[in-house]
Amino acid sequence: MLTADDKKLIQQVCERSSGHLEQFGTEALERMFMTYPQTKTYFPHFDLQHGSDQIRSHGKKVATALANAAKNLDNLSQALSELSNLHAYSLRVDPVNFKLLSQCFQVVLAVHLGKDYTPEVHAAFDKFLSAVASVLAEKYR
Amino acid sequence: MVHWTAEEKQLIAGLWGKVNVEECGAEALARLLIVYPWTQRFFSSFGNLSSPTAIIGNPKVRAHGKKVLTSFGEAVKNLDNIKATYSKLSELHCEKLHVDPENFRLLGDILIIVLASHFAKDFTPACQFAWQKLVGVVAHALARKYH
Numbered sequence: 534m535l536t537a538d539d540k541k542l543i544q545q546v547c548e549r550s551s552g553h554l555e556q557f558g559t560e561a562l563e564r565m566f567m568t569y570p571q572t573k574t575y576f577p578h579f580d581l582q583h584g585s586d587q588i589r590s591h592g593k594k595v596a597t598a599l600a601n602a603a604k605n606l607d608n609l610s611q612a613l614s615e616l617s618n619l620h621a622y623s624l625r626v627d628p629v630n631f632k633l634l635s636q637c638f639q640v641v642l643a644v645h646l647g648k649d650y651t652p653e654v655h656a657a658f659d660k661f662l663s664a665v666a667s668v669l670a671e672k673y674r
Numbered sequence: 675m676v677h678w679t680a681e682e683k684q685l686i687a688g689l690w691g692k693v694n695v696e697e698c699g700a701e702a703l704a705r706l707l708i709v710y711p712w713t714q715r716f717f718s719s720f721g722n723l724s725s726p727t728a729i730i731g732n733p734k735v736r737a738h739g740k741k742v743l744t745s746f747g748e749a750v751k752n753l754d755n756i757k758a759t760y761s762k763l764s765e766l767h768c769e770k771l772h773v774d775p776e777n778f779r780l781l782g783d784i785l786i787i788v789l790a791s792h793f794a795k796d797f798t799p800a801c802q803f804a805w806q807k808l809v810g811v812v813a814h815a816l817a818r819k820y821h
Contacts, residue, residue: 560799567799568806636783640802643790650791652701652726656709 535664539657540606546642546654547603554600557641558592564637572630599638602665613668621672628673631666638662676811678753685804689793690750698792699743700736702785704729710780716773742781749812756815764819775817782809 535543550557565572566581566588579587598616605612620626639658643650678686706713708726717723720734729735745763752759767773786805790797 564799564802568803636786637802639787640790640797643787644794644797647791647794650787652705652708652730655705655787656726659709 535606535657535660538653539660542654542657543603543606543661546646546658547600549646550596550642551600553645554596555589555593557638557645558594558596559589560592560644561634561637561641562588562592562595564640565634568637569630569633572633575624575626575630595634599662599665603661606661609664609668610671613665617669617671620669625673628666628670631662631669635659635662635666675754676756676807681800682804682807683753685801686750686753686808689789689797689801689805690747692793693743693789695743695747696736696740698785698788699739699741699746701730701739702781702788703739703742704732704735705784705788706777706781707735709784713777713780716771716777743785746785746812749808749815753808756811757818760812760815761819764816767816768820775813775820778813778816779810782806782813785809 563583566576573581579585579591581588598613602609602612610617639650639655639662642658643655646654704726707717707723707729714723717735717738720732720738722728722732723735748759749756767775786802786809789805790802793801
């Protein structure tokens with residue numbers, strides 16, 4: 534459950550990241566593909582080499598969706614409804630992978646924010662990504 | 675037996691050499707208790723865990739964090755024999771401490787984030803891969819003697 538403090542911290546992180554969505558999204562995906570190779574099975578149609586345009590564009594798309602979710606913390610289900618449909622009926626990504634991408638996003642934030650990725654920010658963001666994952670998996674069955 | 679490439683061994687040993695075990699250990703355990711508060715169930719004798727500030731400043735948390743990460747160093751020194759290295763600790767965590775092995779995975783992921791925040795760009799994707807593999811192997815070894 535996101536507290537008022539959590540929401541503030543999440544929004545602050547997203548503010549700081551707003552000029553780096555493509556960079557952070559790309560890096561999170563690259564780390565995910567490298568650290569958890571099984572995640573590549575969802576992208577047989579992509580060029581997965583470092584620096585690929587497809588990863589760059591997809592990273593930007595994912596990070597932008599998260600930034601948008603962060604602006605709608607009181608209404609995640611509605612804000613993510615289309616994406617929830619997409620993941621349930623079309624993409625059908627196994628939900629365990631949401632946790633893997635969450636870990637990688639958090640590593641990217643830790644790398645870039647250093648000490649500013651405090652335990653409180655870490656907790657808030659972990660909760661946020663977990664809430665997003667729940668919504669994305671909501672319609673699976 | 676787990677297979678480690680020369681590069682993975684280098685990435686692990688290279689980073690470990692720069693880790694302040696006391697600081698990182700304390701921070702990793704504190705973050706575990708803050709980010710996943712239900713893990714506090716194992717530490718009712720630790721005193722004040724009522725807020726992130728209390729947890730971070732708690733001397734028992736710091737001491738225990740250092741102990742845990744020091745033990746982790748044994749894995750780094752014995753990459754080719756992690757199973758045997760943790761055999762007794764595995765029995766202890768099962769029979770005396772009654773810790774759900776899921777907690778080993780949670781702590782492993784937290785340690786990765788602590789390393790990332792300390793080493794920033796030096797914590798490259800290749801480095802993350804090697805370390806995630808290591809924390810996974812350690813978690814598996816600690817769970818191995820459960821019955």
